[in-house]
Amino acid sequence: MKKILFAATFALFASTQAFAIIGIGAHYIMNTGSLEASTGNVGPITVNQEKSDGLKGLGFKLWIDFLPFVDIEGTFNVSAARYRTSLTPPGLAPVYLEYAPEAPYNMIFSKASPIYGIATGDISITYPFDVLPVIRPYLGTGFSYFVSTPVVNKAFVEKNAELMGKILIMDQNNSAEVKDAVIDALKKSDYESGIGGHIIAGVRIKAPMMPIAIYTNGKYYFGGNTNSQFSQGFVLEVGGGFAL
Numbered sequence: 347m348k349k350i351l352f353a354a355t356f357a358l359f360a361s362t363q364a365f366a367i368i369g370i371g372a373h374y375i376m377n378t379g380s381l382e383a384s385t386g387n388v389g390p391i392t393v394n395q396e397k398s399d400g401l402k403g404l405g406f407k408l409w410i411d412f413l414p415f416v417d418i419e420g421t422f423n424v425s426a427a428r429y430r431t432s433l434t435p436p437g438l439a440p441v442y443l444e445y446a447p448e449a450p451y452n453m454i455f456s457k458a459s460p461i462y463g464i465a466t467g468d469i470s471i472t473y474p475f476d477v478l479p480v481i482r483p484y485l486g487t488g489f490s491y492f493v494s495t496p497v498v499n500k501a502f503v504e505k506n507a508e509l510m511g512k513i514l515i516m517d518q519n520n521s522a523e524v525k526d527a528v529i530d531a532l533k534k535s536d537y538e539s540g541i542g543g544h545i546i547a548g549v550r551i552k553a554p555m556m557p558i559a560i561y562t563n564g565k566y567y568f569g570g571n572t573n574s575q576f577s578q579g580f581v582l583e584v585g586g587g588f589a590l
Contacts, residue, residue, distance in 0.1 A: 367412045369550075369559055371587020375425045377401035379579030381462045386500030388510065390436045391524065395499035398429035398462055403454055405583055407561075409550075417472045417484060421563075423583070424450045426463030431498040433524050441525045443498060445532065451495070460498050460532065464572060467491045468565075470546050483549040492570030493539045498532055499575075506531045540571025552589055560586035 381398035403425030410418045426447075432440035444459045446452065451463040472486030496502055503509055509531035548563035563583040572578065 367410070367590055369407075369409045369411070369587055369589035371407050371409075371559065371561065371585050371589075373405050373407060373561070373563075373583040373585025375401070375403040375405050375423055376582045377403075377425050377464075377579055378581075379577050381427070381429055381497065381573070382575045382577065384497075384499040384501070384575060388500055388503045391503075392432075392434040392440075393498075393500045393503055394432045394434065394440070395497065396430045396432075398427040400579065401425040401427045401462070401464065403463075405585070407583075407585070407587070411474075411482075411589075415473070416486075417474055419468075419470045419472065421468040421470070421583070422466070423468070423581075424454065424463065424465045425581075426451050426454050426458075426461045426495075428455065428459055428461055430459050431528075433528060435524060441522070443525060443529060443532075445529045447495075448533070461495065462497060462573070462576065463495045464576075465493045466567070466570075468544060470544070472546060472548070480553055481549060481551050484547070486546045488544055488546065490542050490544050490567055490570060491539070492542060492567075492572055493537045494570075494572050494576075495537060496532065496535045497573050497575060498528065502532075502535075503528070506535070538571055538573065540569065542567060542569025542571075544568070548583075557588050557590055558586065559589040 378400050380400055383397040385394045405423035407421045432442045434440045447458045447461055468488055468490045470486050470488035472484040474482050474484045544565045544567045546565050550559050550561040552559040565581040567578055
């Protein structure tokens with residue numbers, strides 16, 4: 347009888363301890379959104395920016411489970427995708443851009459040609475559905491802060507007065523000079539930023555008495571002042587971490 351009582355007490359205690367007071371983790375990101383293509387002429391130079399694939403990247407998450415009724419999680423994500431931009435002076439072959447991206451995108455790509463990258467900081471409030479002791483599905487929403495890289499296309503050249511001036515007066519037969527001028531302007535350009543929001547659906551799994559959890563989140567973002575050529579897609583986060 348004592349053994350049965352002990353086992354029942356332990357099982358009850360273990361189930362109540364399945365979810366963490368606080369947790370921290372890291373995850374892999376897949377974003378189905380992509381950058382649409384664009385082409386046009388700036389003076390005698392043809393600027394052709396090609397379509398990108400979906401974005402991929404890394405992220406980190408901190409979550410709190412002990413509040414009544416709701417959970418809170420904060421996430422920082424960095425994702426990016428390569429695309430190709432070429433500059434074609436009259437009568438010459440296209441010159442494709444390539445450069446080393448700056449932080450935080452250099453932790454994804456060492457060389458880019460170039461990249462479209464988005465960094466987001468999210469604060470989410472979620473409502474958990476405790477259907478099983480070790481599995482916690484949840485739904486929620488929250489605020490997001492977006493920082494994205496400029497897109498190297500015709501509009502980028504036209505907006506950059508210094509670069510535009512260099513292209514119009516430089517020797518068009520010197521393709522390397524044209525390419526270097528665009529890359530230099532890109533490195534000096536500010537990132538675009540804005541505030542938006544997101545909807546989140548996810549699930550965390552944590553075995554009782556173990557300080558390890560795994561999780562997956564699906565997010566849909568809106569707003570944020572990202573480039574109009576970027577078709578915002580569904581974002582998937584898959585990862586794990588320590589949960590105390």
